[in-house]
Amino acid sequence: MVRSTSQYDEKLNRASILERLDGNQELLTELIQLFSGEAPHLIEAMRNALQQGDMRELERSAHSMKGAASNFSAYGTVSAASQLENDAKNGNSESAKASLATLEAAVERLLPELANLCQGSPK
Amino acid sequence: MKVLIADDELISRRKLQALLTSWGYDVVSVEDGNTALELLKAPNAPRVGLLDWVMPGKNGVDVCSTIRRDRPEPYTYMLLLTAKDAKENIVEGLESGADDYLIKPWDPDELRARLRTGQRILQLEDRLVEARETMRFKATHDHLTFLLNRGAIVDLLERELVRTFRERGCTIVMLSDLDHFKNVNDTYGHLVGDEVLQETARRLLASVRSYDFVGRYGGEEFLMVLNNCDTSQAIHRAEELRKAVANSPIQTSRGPLSATMSIGVLSSRDWNRRNAAEILCEVDAALYRAKASGRNRSELATPDALCNLPKVRQK
Numbered sequence: 001m002v003r004s005t006s007q008y009d010e011k012l013n014r015a016s017i018l019e020r021l022d023g024n025q026e027l028l029t030e031l032i033q034l035f036s037g038e039a040p041h042l043i044e045a046m047r048n049a050l051q052q053g054d055m056r057e058l059e060r061s062a063h064s065m066k067g068a069a070s071n072f073s074a075y076g077t078v079s080a081a082s083q084l085e086n087d088a089k090n091g092n093s094e095s096a097k098a099s100l101a102t103l104e105a106a107v108e109r110l111l112p113e114l115a116n117l118c119q120g121s122p123k
Numbered sequence: 124m125k126v127l128i129a130d131d132e133l134i135s136r137r138k139l140q141a142l143l144t145s146w147g148y149d150v151v152s153v154e155d156g157n158t159a160l161e162l163l164k165a166p167n168a169p170r171v172g173l174l175d176w177v178m179p180g181k182n183g184v185d186v187c188s189t190i191r192r193d194r195p196e197p198y199t200y201m202l203l204l205t206a207k208d209a210k211e212n213i214v215e216g217l218e219s220g221a222d223d224y225l226i227k228p229w230d231p232d233e234l235r236a237r238l239r240t241g242q243r244i245l246q247l248e249d250r251l252v253e254a255r256e257t258m259r260f261k262a263t264h265d266h267l268t269f270l271l272n273r274g275a276i277v278d279l280l281e282r283e284l285v286r287t288f289r290e291r292g293c294t295i296v297m298l299s300d301l302d303h304f305k306n307v308n309d310t311y312g313h314l315v316g317d318e319v320l321q322e323t324a325r326r327l328l329a330s331v332r333s334y335d336f337v338g339r340y341g342g343e344e345f346l347m348v349l350n351n352c353d354t355s356q357a358i359h360r361a362e363e364l365r366k367a368v369a370n371s372p373i374q375t376s377r378g379p380l381s382a383t384m385s386i387g388v389l390s391s392r393d394w395n396r397r398n399a400a401e402i403l404c405e406v407d408a409a410l411y412r413a414k415a416s417g418r419n420r421s422e423l424a425t426p427d428a429l430c431n432l433p434k435v436r437q438k
Contacts, residue, residue: 019231020228021138021142021231022142022145022231024141024142024145027138027142031134031137032320034137035134038133060179064131064132067130067135067206067227068132068135069133070227072136114360
C-alpha cells in the first residue's frame with residue numbers, strides 16, 4: 001500500500017507556535033531540542049513494538065509522538081501518528097507497517113523544519 | 124500554590140511545567156497516574172492536579188475518580204488535559220470527578236484563566252471549611268473557659284464508658300465544684316467571678332494528661348474524664364487537681380483571691396455497666412459528701428454509698 005506523503009508535509013507557523021508557549025522563545029528552543037532528542041527513541045520503540053507484535057506498546061508510543069508533535073502544531077506528523085495509533089488499536093499490523101513508514105518520513109521532514117525555527121529566533 | 128502535573132509525554136510535560144512556573148505556580152511533575160495518585164493523597168498534597176487522560180498505570184480519569192472517593196477533604200481541583208474531544212469523552216471525564224476539561228492543543232491564556240477559576244473555588248472551599256470548624260468548636264465548647272461544654276463532655280463520657288467497659292479498662296470520672304463561689308460573685312462582681320472560672324479551667328487542663336478531658340459542666344462545676352487510670356490512683360489524681368486550684372491564690376483584676384473546690388471521684392471499675400446519667404448521679408452524690416464533710420476535699424463514690432441526691436446542695 002502506497003500513501004501519498006504530500007498531506008504529511010509540514011508548514012510550521014512560528015508565530016502561532018510561540019503564542020501557544022506564551023511568547024517564550026527560550027522555551028520553544030528547549031522543546032525543539034527535547035523533541036529532536038526524543039523522536040528517534042520513539043521511532044525506535046515503535047519499530048521494535050511492531051516487530052514484536054506488541055500493539056499496546058505501539059499504540060502508546062504513537063500516542064506520545066502525536067502529543068509531542070502537537071506542541072509544534074506539526075499537523076503532518078500528528079495525523080501520521082494518529083493513523084498509526086488507530087492501526088495499533090485495531091491490531092492491524094499490515095496497515096501499521098505502512099503508517100509507521102509514513103510517520104518516519106514525516107518526522108524526518110519535521111526535524112529540519114524545527115531546527116530552522118530555532119535558528120530563526122531573534123537574539 | 125502547588126500544582127501537580129501528570130503527563131507521560133516529555134515535551135508536553137516540560138511545556139506545562141515551564142509555563143506554570145512562569146505564572147508563579149509551584150509545580151510538581153510526574154510521568155504516570157500511579158505516582159500522581161500517591162502524591163495527591165499525601166499530606167500537604169498539591170490542591171490542583173493537571174492530568175493527562177492517557178497515561179501508563181492509572182489514567183487521568185482513574186486518578187480523578189479515586190481521589191474523589193478516597194480524599195474528600197481538603198478538596199482537590201482536577202483538570203483533565205487530553206486530545207480526546209468527543210462529547211462522550213467530555214461527559215466521562217467530568218463524571219469521573221474532574222472539575223474541568225481542556226482539549227489539546229490548549230491555549231495558554233485559557234489554561235491560565237481556568238487555573239485561576241480553580242484557585243477561586245479552592246479559596247471558597249477553604250473559607251467554608253474554616254467557618255464550619257469555627258461553628259463546630261463553638262457548638263462543643265464553653266465560650267468563657269473554652270473547655271468542652273456540658274453537652275460535649277457528657278457525650279464524651281458516654282462514649283468512654285462504653286469503650287472502657289468493652290475493653291475491660293477503667294475510666295476515672297471527677298465532678299468538681301468551686302467552694303462558696305457565690306460569695307466571689309457577690310463580693311467582687313461577675314467579671315472577677317469569670318476570671319476565677321477561667322483560671323480554674325486553665326489549672327485543671329494543665330493538671331491532666333493531654334488525652335484526658337475537662338469540661339464545664341455547669342456554672343462553677345467541672346467534669347473530668349480520665350482514661351486508663353486505675354482505681355488506686357483515683358483519689359490521688361483528684362487531690363492533685365484540688366491542690367492545683369487551692370495551693371496558690373488566683374490573680375484577678377481585684378487582687379489575688381483564694382479558691383478551693385470539692386471533688387466527687389468515681390472509678391468505673393468499681394461499678395458494673397452504668398450509663399453516663401447513672402455515673403453522673405453517683406459522682407454527684409460523692410461531691411455532695413465532700414461538701415458536707417467540710418469542702419476543699421475529694422470523696423470517692425463507692426457502690427455501698429447509694430446515690431441519694433439532696434434537693435438543694437450546700438455550696
